[in-house]
Structure formats: C-alpha cells, structure tokens
Amino acid sequence: MIEYTAIIRDTAKKLLKDGKVDVFIGYKKGTVPMMNEPVVISDPEKVDTLHWDSLCGLNLCNYLTKRKDKIGIIANGCNSRNIVTHILENQISREQLYIVGIPCTGVIDHRAVLRAVGNKEVLDVQEQGDKFTVSGNGFSETFDKAKFLRTNCAVCTHRNPVIYDEMVASPVKEQEGVDPFEDVKKIEAMDPEKKWGFFTKMIERCLRCYACRNSCPLCYCPTCFVDESKPQWVGKSIDPTDTMTFHIMRAYHCAGRCTDCGACERVCPVGIPMRQFTKKLNKDALEYFSWEAGLNPDARPPLDVYKPDDYNDFVK
Amino acid sequence: MSDWEPKITTFLCHWCSYGAADLAGVSRLQYPHNFRVIRVPCSGRVSPKFILAAFRHGADGVWVSG
Amino acid sequence: MLKGLLEHIGIEPGRLNFSWISSAEATKFVDVAQQVAASVKALGPARYLIKKRAEVA
Numbered sequence: 314m315i316e317y318t319a320i321i322r323d324t325a326k327k328l329l330k331d332g333k334v335d336v337f338i339g340y341k342k343g344t345v346p347m348m349n350e351p352v353v354i355s356d357p358e359k360v361d362t363l364h365w366d367s368l369c370g371l372n373l374c375n376y377l378t379k380r381k382d383k384i385g386i387i388a389n390g391c392n393s394r395n396i397v398t399h400i401l402e403n404q405i406s407r408e409q410l411y412i413v414g415i416p417c418t419g420v421i422d423h424r425a426v427l428r429a430v431g432n433k434e435v436l437d438v439q440e441q442g443d444k445f446t447v448s449g450n451g452f453s454e455t456f457d458k459a460k461f462l463r464t465n466c467a468v469c470t471h472r473n474p475v476i477y478d479e480m481v482a483s484p485v486k487e488q489e490g491v492d493p494f495e496d497v498k499k500i501e502a503m504d505p506e507k508k509w510g511f512f513t514k515m516i517e518r519c520l521r522c523y524a525c526r527n528s529c530p531l532c533y534c535p536t537c538f539v540d541e542s543k544p545q546w547v548g549k550s551i552d553p554t555d556t557m558t559f560h561i562m563r564a565y566h567c568a569g570r571c572t573d574c575g576a577c578e579r580v581c582p583v584g585i586p587m588r589q590f591t592k593k594l595n596k597d598a599l600e601y602f603s604w605e606a607g608l609n610p611d612a613r614p615p616l617d618v619y620k621p622d623d624y625n626d627f628v629k
Numbered sequence: 630m631s632d633w634e635p636k637i638t639t640f641l642c643h644w645c646s647y648g649a650a651d652l653a654g655v656s657r658l659q660y661p662h663n664f665r666v667i668r669v670p671c672s673g674r675v676s677p678k679f680i681l682a683a684f685r686h687g688a689d690g691v692w693v694s695g
Numbered sequence: 696m697l698k699g700l701l702e703h704i705g706i707e708p709g710r711l712n713f714s715w716i717s718s719a720e721a722t723k724f725v726d727v728a729q730q731v732a733a734s735v736k737a738l739g740p741a742r743y744l745i746k747k748r749a750e751v752a
Contacts, residue, residue: 628713628714629712690710
C-alpha cells in the first residue's frame with residue numbers, strides 16, 4: 314500500500330493549491346516506528362509529510378467533528394464508514410468534504426510484530442508489497458503482512474471506501490468467507506458465570522486512561538458520562554465495578570454506530586481487546602435490524618427510527 | 630436463603646404502568662412486594678445509565694415498563 | 696440491545712425485564728409483576744456489578 318503515498322501527496326498538493334480544500338487530513342510517519350500519526354496540513358508546501366502504509370491504524374474522523382472549513386481527507390474502508398456516520402449525525406456535511414478513497418488491504422498489528430521479534434526494540438519498518446521487514450539493533454526479519462493483520466482487519470469485509478470523490482487506485486477484492494463474529498459466538502455459548510469471569514479478567518488491567526474513548530470517532534460528546542459528577546454515573550477509581558460500568562457504557566454508546574475500525578484496541582496501553590464488547594452489539598444490530606454502520610448515507614440508524622416491525626421479543 | 634426476597638428496581642411510566650399499578654391497588658389485586666418503584670414521565674426517559682446505576686447500587690433485578 | 700450486551704457480559708437474562716402495560720391493564724400489571732418477581736427470585740441475589748466500595752466523588 315506504500316505506493317499510494319506519492320499519489321496522496323500529489324492529490325493533496327493539488328487540492329490545497331487550487332483552494333478546493335482549506336486543510337488536508339492524513340497520516341504522517343510517527344516519531345516511533347509502527348506508530349503513524351494523524352496530521353492536518355494547510356500549507357501545500359508541506360504535503361511531503363503525508364504518508365500511507367500498513368501501519369496507519371488510527372481513525373481520522375475524530376478530526377472532522379464540527380469543523381467549519383473545507384476538508385480533504387483520506388479514507389479507507391472503515392474511515393469512510395465513519396465519515397458516513399458523522400454525516401448522518403450532523404457532525405460534518407458532505408459538501409465540506411473532499412474524500413480521497415484508499416482501497417485498503419488491512420493494517421498491521423504492531424503488538425503482534427513486537428511479539429514476533431521477541432519484544433526487541435524495532436527501529437525501522439519497510440514495506441514491500443505484501444511483505445514487510447522489521448529491523449533493529451542486530452536483527453532484521455521479514456514477515457508476511459497477511460499473518461500480522463489486526464484482528465479486525467483480518468475479518469474485514471468492507472476494505473474499499475463507501476463514499477469518495479476520487480480513488481488513489483482501483484478497488485481491492487473484498488474478503489470472502491470470513492466470519493467476523495466467530496469469537497462472539499464462542500462467548501455467547503458460555504454460561505453467565507463464565508462470561509462474567511471472562512470479561513472481568515479481560516478488563517482487569519484497565520487503567521481508565523480513556524484512550525479508547527478519545528481515539529474513537531464516535532465519542533464526541535462535549536461532556537462524557539464518565540466526567541459527569543452530578544449525578545456521578547461511574548466512579549473515577551479503578552474499582553472493578555467502575556471499570557466494568559465504564560466499558561459497558563462506552564460500548565453501548567457505540568451500538569449501531571461502531572464500524573469495527575479497531576482504533577480503540579490499537580491505542581490501549583495495556584492491550585485490552587475491548588472490541589469484544591462492541592462486536593456483540595454489531596452482531597445484534599445485524600441480526601435484529603439488518604444494519605451495518607456507515608454503509609449508506611441516506612438510511613437512518615436503527616436506534617434512531619421507529620418501525621412497527623422492530624425487534625420486540627424482549628418485551629413482555 | 631429460602632426467605633430471601635429480591636429487591637427489584639422498577640421504572641414505571643407515569644401514564645401507563647404507573648396507572649396500572651395504581652389501578653391494581655385500587656382494585657385490591659395482590660401482587661409481589663419486591664418492587665421499589667421509580668416513576669418516570671415516560672419509559673423513554675430511562676437511560677441505560679439508570680439501569681446500570683440500579684445494578685451498581687445492589688438491585689437484584691430491574692424492570693422497565695411503559 | 697442493552698439487555699443483549701449485559702447478558703453477553705454475564706448478567707443473567709431474567710434480571711432485566713421490559714414490558715408494555717396500559718394504564719387500564721391492572722390485571723396484566725399484576726401478572727407481569729408476578730413473572731418478574733419469580734424470575735429474579737429464581738436467580739437468587741445479584742452477584743455482579745455491585746459497587747462494594749463507598750462512592751467517592
């Protein structure tokens with residue numbers, strides 16, 4: 314995917330020079346390898362900082378919320394679905410956006426890479442087609458990218474952008490025969506006690522740093538429920554009950570909106586797989602409402618509208 | 630544990646179930662006494678936070694009725 | 696959907712109940728009240744998600 318970088322830079326330069334957009338939002342190389350970061354560019358001379366490879370794991374929609382200017386943005390599958398969600402929720406209007414679509418082949422899980430090299434310090438990553446080479450002090454190893462995809466990318470079925478104004482390359486083939494909800498089904502088969510044990514253990518390490526919330530393109534409330542103090546819905550300590558309440562509510566706020574972009578898991582400093590919460594909701598949204606978030610800018614989300622034939626079995 | 634009685638936090642809509650509860654009382658119908666009723670203007674007022682708050686404070690069950 | 700999530704996490708299905716009862720349906724109210732009480736009673740005391748430490752602001 315690294316070959317898109319030059320095209321992205323050219324496009325951004327053209328857009329900024331022609332005055333079609335005021336700012337261009339993309340990724341740049343991070344100061345630490347494998348940690349590419351978002352960047353907002355307004356000067357056409359600075360487009361060379363833009364970068365795209367298989368380590369661009371954050372979601373750019375966070376930087377769109379309530380902006381007033383004209384924005385150029387790069388969007389792969391999940392980014393574009395979040396743009397649609399933003400448009401639906403009136404956080405940005407379609408007219409303001411110039412979307413440069415990227416057919417994505419998945420993002421590399423930096424933790425898996427670190428594990429593979431025995432947690433040695435990685436100093437450089439080079440991508441060549443569907444392989445990549447990591448090197449550091451005294452070692453250099455080449456891996457298959459397909460084996461190191463993030464778990465959400467491995468089961469992704471929407472790799473191409475849903476809406477775009479131009480594409481940097483022709484669409485890639487969507488994955489077939491993957492079951493995105495395999496792990497959810499495994500948990501569903503447990504009894505309540507086991508489930509509770511599983512999730513309690515999972516969030517045990519949580520520091521309550523709220524990085525998952527801040528990186529999430531859906532979390533843009535001016536005051537988050539965790540910061541409210543009167544009434545205080547959830548305590549600020551790392552008491553297990555508080556942590557669980559936080560995770561339940563954070564996930565529930567994403568019901569019918571989550572695009573499984575994986576930003577929350579990527580930013581978690583202690584590596585909690587909190588997508589297990591949101592994935593259950595995604596599965597329910599699909600089963601009860603035949604809904605996948607962010608695919609259609611003209612359809613209202615299921616929790617937003619009433620239909621006489623809505624799922625109703627839980628009501629006595 | 631046989632004489633244990635659950636505490637059930639109950640959110641009743643002012644216009645529907647609260648009326649029904651009232652009518653049940655007026656008609657002298659017998660029903661279990663495990664409920665702690667919170668009257669809300671509409672059951673749409675009940676946010677998931679309320680339900681979690683109820684569980685956090687030790688409710689054994691929650692019943693939302695509109 | 697909240698019910699689905701809570702069940703997924705391990706809150707037993709019978710703990711959270713929803714119903715629609717009109718203000719004229721006193722008998723239905725009594726009916727459902729008995730069902731709810733029975734289902735929660737059958738599950739026993741709540742074990743999860745109770746905050747045991749005192750709230751501090």
